[in-house]
Amino acid sequence: xxxxxxxxxxxxxxxxxxxxxxxxxxxxxxxxxxxxxxxxxxxxxxxxxxxxxxxxxxxxxxxxxxxxxxxxxxxxxxxxxxxxxxxxxxxxxxxxxxxxxxxxxxxxxxxxxxxxxxxxxxxxxxxxxxxxxxxxxxxxxxxxxxxxxxxxxxxxxxxxxxxxxxxxxxxxxxxxxxxxxxxxxxxxxxxxxxxxxxxxxxxxxxxxxxxxxxxxxxxxxxxxxxxxxxxxxxxxxxxxxxxxxxxxxxxxxxxxxxxxxxxxxxxxxxxxxxxxxxxxxxxxx
Numbered sequence: 001x002x003x004x005x006x007x008x009x010x011x012x013x014x015x016x017x018x019x020x021x022x023x024x025x026x027x028x029x030x031x032x033x034x035x036x037x038x039x040x041x042x043x044x045x046x047x048x049x050x051x052x053x054x055x056x057x058x059x060x061x062x063x064x065x066x067x068x069x070x071x072x073x074x075x076x077x078x079x080x081x082x083x084x085x086x087x088x089x090x091x092x093x094x095x096x097x098x099x100x101x102x103x104x105x106x107x108x109x110x111x112x113x114x115x116x117x118x119x120x121x122x123x124x125x126x127x128x129x130x131x132x133x134x135x136x137x138x139x140x141x142x143x144x145x146x147x148x149x150x151x152x153x154x155x156x157x158x159x160x161x162x163x164x165x166x167x168x169x170x171x172x173x174x175x176x177x178x179x180x181x182x183x184x185x186x187x188x189x190x191x192x193x194x195x196x197x198x199x200x201x202x203x204x205x206x207x208x209x210x211x212x213x214x215x216x217x218x219x220x221x222x223x224x225x226x227x228x229x230x231x232x233x234x235x236x237x238x239x240x241x242x243x244x245x246x247x248x249x250x251x252x253x254x255x256x257x258x259x260x261x262x263x264x265x266x267x268x269x270x271x272x273x274x275x276x277x278x279x280x281x282x283x284x285x
Contacts, residue, residue, distance in 0.1 A: 018167040021174070033170050035203070042210035043159065049213055050152050053220070057144045060227075064133045064141070092126030095119040114249060121245040125238055132234035140227035147216055155213075158206045165202045169195040 024030035035043075070087065088096075098119030105112035172195040176188035 014168065017171045018164060021167045021171040024174075030174055031170065033166055033173075033199075039203070039207055039210070042207065042213070046152075046155055046210050046213050049216070050148070053144055053148060053152075057141065057148070060136070060141055060144075064136055089126035089129050091122045091129065095122030095124075095126060098122060110252065114252065117248055118245065121241050124241050128234060128237045128241070132230060135230045136227055139230060140223050143219065143223045147220070151209075151212070151216060155206075155209045158202070158209055162199075162202045162206045165195070165199040169199045171195075 021030060096119065098115045100119075102112040102115030102117075102119060105115065107113055107116060169192070172188065172192040176185065176192055179185040179188045
């Protein structure tokens with residue numbers, strides 16, 4: 001394998017120069033080029049955005065897929081660009097067992113019939129939940145992950161490159177201050193001009209990327225609205241299923257027998273206490 005020896009030596013020298021510069025800065029023996037306040041604010045907002053986006057993403061995934069093993073499996077399937085496994089929800093498993101139990105007890109019995117009805121509703125709730133998970137993942141989780149894996153990684157890479165250019169610039173400044181000969185000063189000045197140009201260019205690129213975080217916030221806001229709409233629709237469907245189930249179950253309840261006594265209805269299933277009659281007095285005054 002052919003190696004470019006000059007490039008290898010130059011890269012090694014640059015890396016060593018950066019290490020020396022960073023060490024001197026830590027020891028307080030070398031000056032450090034500071035970025036302007038606006039740039040620092042942009043960088044801080046970028047760090048905050050990354051921190052909270054990662055946390056919100058993890059929390060949302062935990063809400064939609066509570067099982068950590070399933071979350072890992074889904075993540076791996078996404079990485080290899082394959083469809084997620086179609087798992088039944090816990091409510092669907094509950095519904096299946098209720099239906100099986102109802103058939104075993106007898107669909108003609110009150111309890112068996114009710115179990116079948118509830119089991120079917122639990123299955124509908126489970127299917128609704130699966131639809132919600134898929135929609136929420138598409139409209140909210142995927143955009144957030146795409147932002148972290150794409151734009152945010154690019155910002156981190158360019159900021160790291162800017163820091164390297166900054167170390168090169170400050171190292172050139174130190175060499176110029178330490179130069180004693182005219183030739184050494186001329187060489188150091190030339191290197192400084194090149195380093196300053198590269199630093200300014202990289203700072204501008206990084207600044208543009210940091211400013212784009214604002215548009216990412218706007219995009220995340222739209223995704224958040226879609227997520228809320230999806231979640232509201234999910235709960236509305238669940239509420240409707242439960243209302244229908246409650247109405248069906250109530251229709252199976254037979255009214256208790258009633259007896260009309262002295263213009264009042266008395267529930268025969270409720271034990272009542274008959275008041276004691278006063279003894280009849282036959283004494284004649």
